[in-house]
Amino acid sequence: MKKIKLSMLLVLPSIGAFAADVAPVAAASAEPSVGLNSTEMLIVILLVFTVVLLVVSVALLNAFKVLYQEQLNPTPYTPPVKAQLVDYHTWLKKEQAKPSIWTKLLSLRPMEEEKNLIIDHSYDGIKELDNPVPAWFNILFLATVIFAISYLFYYEVSGYGDTQDKEYANEMAQAKIQNTAFLAKSANTIDENTVKLDNAPAIVQEGKSIFATNCAVCHGDKGQGIIGPNLTDDFWLHGGGINNVFKTIKYGVPAKGMISWEKNLDPKKISAVANFILSLHGTNPAGAKAAEGEKYEAKNPADNQMKAASDSVIVKKP
Ligand code: HEC
Incomplete structure (x- = not known):
C-alpha cells in the first residue's frame, strides 16, 4: 500500500x-x-x-x-456486537413507555400489539402488519389534491388568474405605457445642447404645422422669408444647424422682432419646428428673400443641415 x-x-x-x-x-x-x-x-x-x-x-x-x-490471511469473523441490539431494545421499551413526538407522528404501535395488527395473509411466509398511514399525512395529501384542482381551475379553466404568458403580456403593456410616458417627459427636457437633428416624417410634419400657425406670417409659408429672414438658404444670422436654430427660436432676437418662443412652445415643439426649418434647407422657394448673415458650415456632422435636406422625404421642391 x-x-x-x-x-x-x-x-x-x-x-x-x-x-x-x-x-x-x-x-x-x-x-x-x-x-x-x-x-x-x-x-x-x-x-x-x-x-x-x-x-x-x-x-x-x-x-x-x-x-x-x-x-x-483472512480477517477472523466477528459476529455483530450484541450490545447494540440490547441497546435498541432498551430504547424501544423506553420509547413505548413514553413515546417521542416522532413515534407519535408516525403513529407507530407498540410491539406487544403487533399480533393484533397482522393481516390475514402471507406470501412466502412474509406477513403484513396493518399500519395505517398517519392521519396528518392523509390530510396533507388531500390538501395537495384540493390545491392542485383549485389551481387548475383558477388558472387554466376559469381564467380568473393570469397565466405566465398573460402576466408577461400585461407587464410588457405596462412597460410600454411607462416607456411612452418617460419618452414624452424626456422629450420635454431637451434644450439647445441636447437637441438632435431628426428628420423623421412625424416630427417634420409636426414642425410644419407649428410653423404654419406661428412662424409663417413673418418667415413665409415655405420659409422663403417676409419680415423674418429666408430660412432655406446657407446663410444664417444666428448660426445654422439644429442647436443654433433651436436656440434662436427658444430665446428669440427680441430687439430685431423675433420673439422668444420659450413660453409659447414646449421644448419638444421647438425641436420639431427647428427640425422642420432644417428640412427646408436648399428648397429655394419662389420669391425667396435675399441671403442675410453668414454662410454656415456644420462643424459636427450630426448637425449638418445639408444632410437634413437631402434625407428629408417630406419637404422637397419638385
Ligand atoms: C413677428 C415676426 C416673426 C415671427 C412670428 C417669427 N419670426 Fe423668426 N425671425 C423674425 C425676424 C425679424 C428674424 C431676424 C432676427 C435678426 O435679424 O436677428 C427672425 C429670425 C429667425 C431665425 C434665425 C434666422 C437666422 O438667419 O439666424 C429663426 C431660426 C427663426 N426666426 C425661426 C422662427 C420660428 C421657428 C418661428 C415660429 C415659431 C418664428 N421664427 C416666428 C421674425 C419672426
Whole structure:
C-alpha cells in the first residue's frame, strides 16, 4: 500500500513536469489569445486521459492487493456486537413507555400489539402488519389534491388568474405605457445642447404645422422669408444647424422682432419646428428673400443641415 502511494507520488510530478514542458511550446505556437490549436488540444486530452488512467490503475491495484491479502490471511469473523441490539431494545421499551413526538407522528404501535395488527395473509411466509398511514399525512395529501384542482381551475379553466404568458403580456403593456410616458417627459427636457437633428416624417410634419400657425406670417409659408429672414438658404444670422436654430427660436432676437418662443412652445415643439426649418434647407422657394448673415458650415456632422435636406422625404421642391 505504502509502496503504491510512493510510486504515485513519483509519477504524478513527472506528468506535471511534462505538461509544463509542453505548455510553453503550445503558448508560443498559438496565435495570441486565440487558445489551443487542435494538436495542443489533443496533447491536453491525452494528458488528462493518462492521469485518469493512472489514478484508476492505482486504485485497482490497491483493491487487488487488499483482496489478495484477505486470501492469504483472512480477517477472523466477528459476529455483530450484541450490545447494540440490547441497546435498541432498551430504547424501544423506553420509547413505548413514553413515546417521542416522532413515534407519535408516525403513529407507530407498540410491539406487544403487533399480533393484533397482522393481516390475514402471507406470501412466502412474509406477513403484513396493518399500519395505517398517519392521519396528518392523509390530510396533507388531500390538501395537495384540493390545491392542485383549485389551481387548475383558477388558472387554466376559469381564467380568473393570469397565466405566465398573460402576466408577461400585461407587464410588457405596462412597460410600454411607462416607456411612452418617460419618452414624452424626456422629450420635454431637451434644450439647445441636447437637441438632435431628426428628420423623421412625424416630427417634420409636426414642425410644419407649428410653423404654419406661428412662424409663417413673418418667415413665409415655405420659409422663403417676409419680415423674418429666408430660412432655406446657407446663410444664417444666428448660426445654422439644429442647436443654433433651436436656440434662436427658444430665446428669440427680441430687439430685431423675433420673439422668444420659450413660453409659447414646449421644448419638444421647438425641436420639431427647428427640425422642420432644417428640412427646408436648399428648397429655394419662389420669391425667396435675399441671403442675410453668414454662410454656415456644420462643424459636427450630426448637425449638418445639408444632410437634413437631402434625407428629408417630406419637404422637397419638385
Ligand atoms: C413677428 C415676426 C416673426 C415671427 C412670428 C417669427 N419670426 Fe423668426 N425671425 C423674425 C425676424 C425679424 C428674424 C431676424 C432676427 C435678426 O435679424 O436677428 C427672425 C429670425 C429667425 C431665425 C434665425 C434666422 C437666422 O438667419 O439666424 C429663426 C431660426 C427663426 N426666426 C425661426 C422662427 C420660428 C421657428 C418661428 C415660429 C415659431 C418664428 N421664427 C416666428 C421674425 C419672426
